[in-house]
Each structure stands twice: as structure tokens, then as C-alpha cells.
Amino acid sequence: MSATTPLAAGFARILIVxxxxxxxxxxxxxxxxxxFQVLEAADGTTGLRAARTGKPDLILLDLMLPGMGGLELCRALRKTSRVPILMISARDAEVDKIVGLELGADDYITKPFSVREVTARVNAVLRRSRSETERSIPERESFANFTLDRAARRVTLGNTEVRLTGREFDLLSHLLAHPGRVQSRERLLQQVWGEDFSGESKTVDVHIRWLREKFAEVAPFQIVTVRGAGYRLDREAEVAEATT
Incomplete structure (x- = not known):
């Protein structure tokens, strides 16, 4: 992996795999x-290492790579990172695009491409990513009979306060801030427990079970297990739509 000379602070860093x-x-x-500041890697394994150490703002990822392929690399990245991924492929098959996007790629471009198109796609994906990052998380989540007050660190169902441990509150707060989005155990550990946490990922499962015991069938949301991927919080309307 190599990098160009660092540019002025604030310019996005792009990793090309x-x-x-x-x-x-x-x-x-x-x-x-x-x-842009540019990092580069010629294979999937090097690309994964560069993504973890170089902290890019966006990854341009080729689908067909030696060793670890682009889809496998995308899947590995999405276990712990939401870095925007623009997938590149010489194949125009619709199934490749669908699989790539389902694995978490943010956009897909087919070879041959113009440099202007790539630059435009990179800028568009970065704008969307920054918009999502800058979206402020409200101090209060309130819907149906449920309220979570982040400032007061208090949860109520109707007129009754639900007692939560600090970790339970932080976990529920994070899930509520990203409704309908799958959160892997690794990402939950990173976001809720912190990067210095050295315990087992099973602690996430335990805390999810405790939250379910306190809110199952009484709260206007459901914490869904997504097999092989993690957990997703669906609000009441989303749960109803999924069952009709």
C-alpha cells in the first residue's frame, strides 16, 4: 500500500482496491x-488491512480481486465499519450489482468508465455519507406509548418508568438511532462498549435478551435477530408492514 503526498486537512481520503x-x-x-488523498491496494487482503489502518473516507473496490474477492472484502468491512464503498466491476450482470448492494456497497460502477463519472460518483457518495453523519440524534425518542430521553437517561412506557442499566440504555439508544438497519455484534461492541472492550461478543446477545425481556409485547418496537448478521430494531409500523 502506498499513499500520495497528504493534501490539505479536510480533504477526503480515498482507498483504491x-x-x-x-x-x-x-x-x-x-x-x-x-x-483527494489516495491510498491504494492491489488485492483484497491488503485492502482490508489498509481500510482498517488508513481510515479512508471512501473505498473504491474492484469486484474481481486475487485472493479475497471484492464481495468477501465488502462483507468483512461491513461487520465493523460503515465507510462508504463504491464497487467497480467489469461485469454488468444485474445479479452482481444486487449482491454487492445487499452486502452494503453504497454504489456500483461498471467498466469501462470515464474518470469524470467516477469522480462524480465519489463526490455524490461522500455527500450522502456526510449528510448521514451530520444528522443529529435527537435528545428524545417518543412514539406511541414509548419515550427514551437521552439527556435524562430515562425510559418510560406510558406513565411507568422502565429501569435499565447504563449499558442497556446505551444499547437501546443506539438501536433506536438507527431503526431498520442491521447492526452487527462487532459494530455494537465498538459503538456501545467502546473500542477498548476486550470481552466476548456474546455479551451483546445477553444484553439484547435482557432488553427483550423488559420490552417484549409491551413496547412499540421489536428487536429482530438477523441470522449471521446481527440485530435490527423495527418500530411498530415497520413490524406491522412486515407481517402483512
Whole structure:
């Protein structure tokens, strides 16, 4: 992995994971000229390491890579990271696009492509990502008979306060801030327990069970297990739609 000379602070860092040296160099040259800081990797394993250490703002990821393929790398990244991923492929098959997007890619571009198109897609994905990041989490979540007050760290159902431990409150608060989105155990540990946590991922399962015991069939939401992926909180209307 190598990087261009760092640019002015505030410019986005792009990681290019592409085994074709010619395409990689072309993308690196034009993105650098457009004001981006560029990191590069020629295979999936190196790309995964670069994504974890280089902290890119966006990843340009080729589908066909030696060793760890692009889909496998996308799946591995999504276990712990929400970094935007723009997938690149020489194949225009609809199934490849669908699988890539379902695994968490934010956009998909097919070779051959113009550099202007890639730059435009990169900027568009970054704008969407920054918009989501900057979205403020409200101090209070209130719907139906349920209220979670983040400032007071208090949860009520109707007129009754529900007693939660600090970790239970933080876990529920995080799930409520991302309704309808699957949260892996690894991401929940990172966001709720902190990056320095050294225990087992099973602690997430235990705390989810405790939350379910306190809210099952009485709260206007449901915490759903997504097999092989993690957990998702669905609000009452979403639960009703899923069962009709």
C-alpha cells in the first residue's frame, strides 16, 4: 500500500482496491488531481488491512480481486465499519450489482468508465455519507406509548418508568438511532462498549435478551435477530408492514 503526498486537512481520503495497475494508477492520478488523498491496494487482503489502518473516507473496490474477492472484502468491512464503498466491476450482470448492494456497497460502477463519472460518483457518495453523519440524534425518542430521553437517561412506557442499566440504555439508544438497519455484534461492541472492550461478543446477545425481556409485547418496537448478521430494531409500523 502506498499513499500520495497528504493534501490539505479536510480533504477526503480515498482507498483504491484494484488489481489492475493501469486502472489503479489512472484513478490515483485523477483523484489526486481532484484534491483527494489516495491510498491504494492491489488485492483484497491488503485492502482490508489498509481500510482498517488508513481510515479512508471512501473505498473504491474492484469486484474481481486475487485472493479475497471484492464481495468477501465488502462483507468483512461491513461487520465493523460503515465507510462508504463504491464497487467497480467489469461485469454488468444485474445479479452482481444486487449482491454487492445487499452486502452494503453504497454504489456500483461498471467498466469501462470515464474518470469524470467516477469522480462524480465519489463526490455524490461522500455527500450522502456526510449528510448521514451530520444528522443529529435527537435528545428524545417518543412514539406511541414509548419515550427514551437521552439527556435524562430515562425510559418510560406510558406513565411507568422502565429501569435499565447504563449499558442497556446505551444499547437501546443506539438501536433506536438507527431503526431498520442491521447492526452487527462487532459494530455494537465498538459503538456501545467502546473500542477498548476486550470481552466476548456474546455479551451483546445477553444484553439484547435482557432488553427483550423488559420490552417484549409491551413496547412499540421489536428487536429482530438477523441470522449471521446481527440485530435490527423495527418500530411498530415497520413490524406491522412486515407481517402483512
Amino acid at each position: 484494484e488489481d489492475d495497475e493501469g486502472i489503479r494508477d489512472m484513478l490515483k492520478f485523477h483523484l489526486s488531481s481532484a484534491g
